[in-house]
Amino acid sequence: MTTRELLPVIDVTACCSPLTRDTISADHADDLARSLKALADPARLRLISIVAASDGAEACVCDLTEPLGLSQPTVSHHLKVLVDSGYLEREKRGTWAYFRLVPGSLDSVAHLLVTV
Amino acid sequence: MTTRELLPVIDVTACCSPLTRDTISADHADDLARSLKALADPARLRLISIVAASDGAEACVCDLTEPLGLSQPTVSHHLKVLVDSGYLEREKRGTWAYFRLVPGSLDSVAHLLVTV
DNA sequence: TGGTGACATCGACCACTGTCAATGCAACAT
DNA sequence: ATGTTGCATTGACAGTGGTCGATGTCACCA
Numbered sequence: 001m002t003t004r005e006l007l008p009v010i011d012v013t014a015c016c017s018p019l020t021r022d023t024i025s026a027d028h029a030d031d032l033a034r035s036l037k038a039l040a041d042p043a044r045l046r047l048i049s050i051v052a053a054s055d056g057a058e059a060c061v062c063d064l065t066e067p068l069g070l071s072q073p074t075v076s077h078h079l080k081v082l083v084d085s086g087y088l089e090r091e092k093r094g095t096w097a098y099f100r101l102v103p104g105s106l107d108s109v110a111h112l113l114v115t116v
Numbered sequence: 117m118t119t120r121e122l123l124p125v126i127d128v129t130a131c132c133s134p135l136t137r138d139t140i141s142a143d144h145a146d147d148l149a150r151s152l153k154a155l156a157d158p159a160r161l162r163l164i165s166i167v168a169a170s171d172g173a174e175a176c177v178c179d180l181t182e183p184l185g186l187s188q189p190t191v192s193h194h195l196k197v198l199v200d201s202g203y204l205e206r207e208k209r210g211t212w213a214y215f216r217l218v219p220g221s222l223d224s225v226a227h228l229l230v231t232v
Numbered sequence: 233t234g235g236t237g238a239c240a241t242c243g244a245c246c247a248c249t250g251t252c253a254a255t256g257c258a259a260c261a262t
Numbered sequence: 263a264t265g266t267t268g269c270a271t272t273g274a275c276a277g278t279g280g281t282c283g284a285t286g287t288c289a290c291c292a
Contacts, residue, residue: 017171024165029158036156042145049140049232055133110226116165
Protein backbone atom coordinates (compact mmCIF):
# COMPACT_ATOMS: atom_id res chain seq x y z
CA MET A 1 0.00 0.00 0.00
CA THR A 2 1.29 3.41 -0.89
CA THR A 3 -0.18 5.07 2.15
CA ARG A 4 1.92 2.96 4.47
CA GLU A 5 4.62 5.58 4.84
CA LEU A 6 2.13 8.27 5.85
CA LEU A 7 0.75 6.45 8.84
CA PRO A 8 3.73 6.94 11.16
CA VAL A 9 3.50 10.68 10.62
CA ILE A 10 -0.13 10.62 11.64
CA ASP A 11 0.75 8.55 14.68
CA VAL A 12 3.33 11.07 15.85
CA THR A 13 0.72 13.79 16.06
CA ALA A 14 -1.88 11.43 17.48
CA CYS A 15 -1.78 13.03 20.93
CA CYS A 16 -3.01 16.36 19.63
CA SER A 17 -6.65 16.16 18.72
CA PRO A 18 -8.17 19.00 16.68
CA LEU A 19 -11.19 20.95 17.89
CA THR A 20 -14.60 20.13 16.45
CA ARG A 21 -16.43 23.20 17.75
CA ASP A 22 -15.82 26.58 19.37
CA THR A 23 -14.59 26.75 22.91
CA ILE A 24 -15.51 29.24 25.60
CA SER A 25 -13.64 32.55 25.36
CA ALA A 26 -11.29 33.69 28.12
CA ASP A 27 -13.55 36.64 28.96
CA HIS A 28 -16.63 34.45 29.07
CA ALA A 29 -14.80 31.99 31.30
CA ASP A 30 -13.87 34.82 33.65
CA ASP A 31 -17.46 36.02 33.90
CA LEU A 32 -18.91 32.58 34.45
CA ALA A 33 -16.24 31.76 37.02
CA ARG A 34 -17.12 34.93 38.91
CA SER A 35 -20.79 34.00 38.93
CA LEU A 36 -20.05 30.48 40.10
CA LYS A 37 -17.61 31.66 42.75
CA ALA A 38 -20.38 33.74 44.30
CA LEU A 39 -22.46 30.58 44.66
CA ALA A 40 -19.64 28.27 45.71
CA ASP A 41 -20.01 28.78 49.43
CA PRO A 42 -22.17 26.76 51.84
CA ALA A 43 -23.35 29.83 53.74
CA ARG A 44 -24.43 31.62 50.57
CA LEU A 45 -26.25 28.57 49.21
CA ARG A 46 -28.13 28.28 52.48
CA LEU A 47 -28.95 31.99 52.40
CA ILE A 48 -30.46 31.64 48.94
CA SER A 49 -32.38 28.57 50.05
CA ILE A 50 -33.79 30.24 53.15
CA VAL A 51 -34.77 33.39 51.27
CA ALA A 52 -36.51 31.33 48.59
CA ALA A 53 -38.35 29.27 51.20
CA SER A 54 -39.44 32.25 53.31
CA ASP A 55 -42.98 33.52 53.35
CA GLY A 56 -43.36 36.08 50.57
CA ALA A 57 -40.03 34.87 49.14
CA GLU A 58 -38.21 37.50 51.11
CA ALA A 59 -36.29 37.65 54.39
CA CYS A 60 -34.39 40.15 56.47
CA VAL A 61 -31.00 39.71 58.10
CA CYS A 62 -32.54 38.91 61.47
CA ASP A 63 -34.16 35.84 59.85
CA LEU A 64 -30.85 34.65 58.48
CA THR A 65 -28.28 35.10 61.22
CA GLU A 66 -29.55 32.49 63.63
CA PRO A 67 -30.16 29.48 61.31
CA LEU A 68 -26.70 29.89 59.77
CA GLY A 69 -24.90 30.12 63.10
CA LEU A 70 -22.77 32.97 61.80
CA SER A 71 -22.24 36.48 63.09
CA GLN A 72 -24.25 39.38 61.74
CA PRO A 73 -21.29 41.00 59.93
CA THR A 74 -20.51 37.71 58.21
CA VAL A 75 -24.11 37.27 57.06
CA SER A 76 -24.15 40.85 55.81
CA HIS A 77 -20.95 40.17 53.89
CA HIS A 78 -22.39 37.09 52.19
CA LEU A 79 -25.61 38.92 51.35
CA LYS A 80 -23.59 41.70 49.73
CA VAL A 81 -21.72 39.18 47.60
CA LEU A 82 -25.01 37.68 46.44
CA VAL A 83 -26.52 41.09 45.68
CA ASP A 84 -23.41 42.25 43.80
CA SER A 85 -23.51 39.05 41.76
CA GLY A 86 -27.15 39.55 40.83
CA TYR A 87 -28.68 36.63 42.70
CA LEU A 88 -30.46 38.66 45.39
CA GLU A 89 -31.99 42.11 45.47
CA ARG A 90 -32.13 44.27 48.56
CA GLU A 91 -34.95 46.56 49.64
CA LYS A 92 -34.76 48.67 52.77
CA ARG A 93 -38.11 49.14 54.51
CA GLY A 94 -37.81 51.16 57.69
CA THR A 95 -35.21 49.63 59.92
CA TRP A 96 -35.11 46.28 58.17
CA ALA A 97 -33.43 45.22 54.96
CA TYR A 98 -35.37 42.64 52.98
CA PHE A 99 -33.74 40.31 50.48
CA ARG A 100 -35.46 38.64 47.58
CA LEU A 101 -34.32 36.21 44.90
CA VAL A 102 -33.78 37.78 41.48
CA PRO A 103 -36.07 35.73 39.22
CA GLY A 104 -34.21 33.66 36.66
CA SER A 105 -30.74 34.38 37.98
CA LEU A 106 -30.11 30.81 39.09
CA ASP A 107 -31.65 29.38 35.94
CA SER A 108 -29.46 31.50 33.70
CA VAL A 109 -26.21 30.47 35.33
CA ALA A 110 -27.37 26.85 35.31
CA HIS A 111 -28.06 27.15 31.61
CA LEU A 112 -24.66 28.70 30.95
CA LEU A 113 -23.10 25.77 32.75
CA VAL A 114 -24.44 23.08 30.46
CA THR A 115 -23.32 25.00 27.36
CA VAL A 116 -19.68 25.32 28.42
CA MET B 117 -63.23 43.22 67.40
CA THR B 118 -61.69 40.89 69.88
CA THR B 119 -58.66 40.19 67.74
CA ARG B 120 -57.57 43.83 67.91
CA GLU B 121 -55.20 43.24 70.78
CA LEU B 122 -53.42 40.43 68.96
CA LEU B 123 -52.40 42.48 65.96
CA PRO B 124 -49.63 44.52 67.62
CA VAL B 125 -48.00 41.30 68.70
CA ILE B 126 -48.01 40.12 65.12
CA ASP B 127 -46.53 43.43 64.00
CA VAL B 128 -43.65 43.15 66.44
CA THR B 129 -42.57 39.88 64.83
CA ALA B 130 -43.23 41.21 61.34
CA CYS B 131 -39.56 41.17 60.40
CA CYS B 132 -39.33 37.42 60.90
CA SER B 133 -41.11 35.61 58.12
CA PRO B 134 -41.86 31.91 58.59
CA LEU B 135 -40.64 29.28 56.15
CA THR B 136 -43.05 27.89 53.59
CA ARG B 137 -40.94 24.92 52.47
CA ASP B 138 -37.82 22.97 53.41
CA THR B 139 -34.44 24.57 53.03
CA ILE B 140 -31.22 22.95 51.93
CA SER B 141 -29.40 21.05 54.68
CA ALA B 142 -25.98 22.12 55.90
CA ASP B 143 -24.39 18.91 54.59
CA HIS B 144 -26.07 19.28 51.22
CA ALA B 145 -24.91 22.89 51.05
CA ASP B 146 -21.36 21.77 51.78
CA ASP B 147 -21.42 19.17 49.01
CA LEU B 148 -22.92 21.49 46.43
CA ALA B 149 -20.48 24.26 47.37
CA ARG B 150 -17.59 21.87 46.87
CA SER B 151 -18.87 20.90 43.43
CA LEU B 152 -19.37 24.52 42.43
CA LYS B 153 -15.99 25.56 43.79
CA ALA B 154 -14.34 23.06 41.47
CA LEU B 155 -16.02 24.77 38.52
CA ALA B 156 -15.56 28.35 39.72
CA ASP B 157 -12.23 28.94 38.04
CA PRO B 158 -11.65 30.36 34.55
CA ALA B 159 -8.87 27.89 33.75
CA ARG B 160 -10.98 24.90 34.73
CA LEU B 161 -13.99 26.10 32.77
CA ARG B 162 -11.80 26.51 29.70
CA LEU B 163 -10.32 23.05 30.26
CA ILE B 164 -13.77 21.50 30.29
CA SER B 165 -14.73 23.47 27.21
CA ILE B 166 -11.65 22.43 25.26
CA VAL B 167 -12.00 18.79 26.25
CA ALA B 168 -15.66 18.78 25.21
CA ALA B 169 -14.84 20.44 21.88
CA SER B 170 -11.92 18.17 21.05
CA ASP B 171 -12.12 15.44 18.46
CA GLY B 172 -13.39 12.30 20.13
CA ALA B 173 -14.37 14.41 23.15
CA GLU B 174 -11.02 13.73 24.74
CA ALA B 175 -7.71 15.57 25.04
CA CYS B 176 -4.30 15.08 26.59
CA VAL B 177 -2.32 17.56 28.65
CA CYS B 178 -0.20 18.58 25.66
CA ASP B 179 -3.40 19.81 23.99
CA LEU B 180 -4.35 21.91 26.96
CA THR B 181 -1.20 23.65 28.13
CA GLU B 182 -0.69 25.97 25.21
CA PRO B 183 -4.22 27.40 24.69
CA LEU B 184 -4.51 28.22 28.39
CA GLY B 185 -1.15 29.94 28.62
CA LEU B 186 -0.40 28.18 31.89
CA SER B 187 2.48 25.97 32.92
CA GLN B 188 2.20 22.20 32.69
CA PRO B 189 2.14 21.66 36.49
CA THR B 190 -0.67 24.19 36.83
CA VAL B 191 -2.72 22.50 34.11
CA SER B 192 -2.11 19.12 35.77
CA HIS B 193 -3.29 20.58 39.06
CA HIS B 194 -6.53 21.89 37.55
CA LEU B 195 -7.17 18.61 35.78
CA LYS B 196 -6.74 16.75 39.06
CA VAL B 197 -9.29 19.02 40.72
CA LEU B 198 -11.77 18.32 37.93
CA VAL B 199 -11.17 14.57 38.08
CA ASP B 200 -11.50 14.48 41.87
CA SER B 201 -14.76 16.40 41.60
CA GLY B 202 -16.18 13.97 39.07
CA TYR B 203 -16.31 16.24 36.03
CA LEU B 204 -13.50 14.60 34.06
CA GLU B 205 -12.17 11.07 33.84
CA ARG B 206 -8.57 10.23 33.15
CA GLU B 207 -7.26 7.37 31.06
CA LYS B 208 -3.56 6.71 30.59
CA ARG B 209 -2.67 5.29 27.17
CA GLY B 210 1.05 4.78 26.73
CA THR B 211 2.86 7.99 27.48
CA TRP B 212 -0.17 10.22 27.22
CA ALA B 213 -2.99 10.87 29.66
CA TYR B 214 -6.35 11.44 28.02
CA PHE B 215 -9.18 13.33 29.70
CA ARG B 216 -12.85 12.96 28.90
CA LEU B 217 -15.98 14.64 30.20
CA VAL B 218 -18.02 12.50 32.59
CA PRO B 219 -21.44 12.36 30.92
CA GLY B 220 -24.16 14.13 32.88
CA SER B 221 -21.87 15.60 35.51
CA LEU B 222 -22.45 19.18 34.42
CA ASP B 223 -26.17 18.60 33.97
CA SER B 224 -26.56 17.17 37.45
CA VAL B 225 -24.89 20.08 39.20
CA ALA B 226 -26.88 22.51 37.04
CA HIS B 227 -30.05 20.73 38.09
CA LEU B 228 -29.08 20.83 41.75
CA LEU B 229 -28.56 24.55 41.39
CA VAL B 230 -32.08 25.40 40.31
CA THR B 231 -33.54 23.33 43.16
CA VAL B 232 -31.65 25.12 45.94
C1' DT C 233 -32.62 65.05 72.57
C1' DG C 234 -31.13 60.91 73.85
C1' DG C 235 -31.52 55.98 73.47
C1' DT C 236 -32.22 51.66 71.09
C1' DG C 237 -32.29 48.32 67.48
C1' DA C 238 -31.09 46.74 62.64
C1' DC C 239 -27.79 46.67 59.41
C1' DA C 240 -23.32 48.07 56.94
C1' DT C 241 -18.44 48.86 57.03
C1' DC C 242 -13.70 48.46 58.71
C1' DG C 243 -9.56 46.17 60.24
C1' DA C 244 -7.31 42.19 61.34
C1' DC C 245 -6.41 37.34 61.37
C1' DC C 246 -6.07 32.81 59.49
C1' DA C 247 -6.92 29.30 56.03
C1' DC C 248 -7.16 28.28 51.50
C1' DT C 249 -5.90 28.57 46.53
C1' DG C 250 -3.60 29.48 42.04
C1' DT C 251 0.83 29.61 40.22
C1' DC C 252 5.49 28.14 38.90
C1' DA C 253 10.34 26.06 39.21
C1' DA C 254 12.34 21.96 40.50
C1' DT C 255 12.04 17.23 40.85
C1' DG C 256 10.25 12.48 40.39
C1' DC C 257 8.44 8.77 37.65
C1' DA C 258 7.10 5.76 33.92
C1' DA C 259 6.94 4.61 29.03
C1' DC C 260 9.22 4.71 24.87
C1' DA C 261 13.19 5.15 21.49
C1' DT C 262 17.89 4.46 20.37
C1' DA D 263 21.72 1.03 29.38
C1' DT D 264 20.92 5.70 28.36
C1' DG D 265 18.45 9.57 26.98
C1' DT D 266 14.00 11.59 25.98
C1' DT D 267 9.28 12.70 26.46
C1' DG D 268 4.79 13.28 28.82
C1' DC D 269 2.84 13.87 33.03
C1' DA D 270 2.42 13.98 38.30
C1' DT D 271 4.14 15.64 42.64
C1' DT D 272 6.50 18.69 45.80
C1' DG D 273 7.72 23.00 47.95
C1' DA D 274 7.36 27.74 48.18
C1' DC D 275 5.22 32.07 47.45
C1' DA D 276 1.69 35.70 46.79
C1' DG D 277 -3.06 36.68 46.48
C1' DT D 278 -7.76 35.75 47.85
C1' DG D 279 -11.56 34.80 50.89
C1' DG D 280 -14.28 33.65 55.21
C1' DT D 281 -14.77 35.06 59.80
C1' DC D 282 -15.43 38.09 63.79
C1' DG D 283 -15.01 42.16 67.06
C1' DA D 284 -15.32 46.95 66.93
C1' DT D 285 -17.33 50.79 65.03
C1' DG D 286 -20.32 53.68 62.05
C1' DT D 287 -24.92 54.89 60.30
C1' DC D 288 -29.68 55.35 59.97
C1' DA D 289 -34.53 54.85 61.35
C1' DC D 290 -37.52 54.79 65.02
C1' DC D 291 -39.24 55.64 69.79
C1' DA D 292 -39.78 57.92 74.36
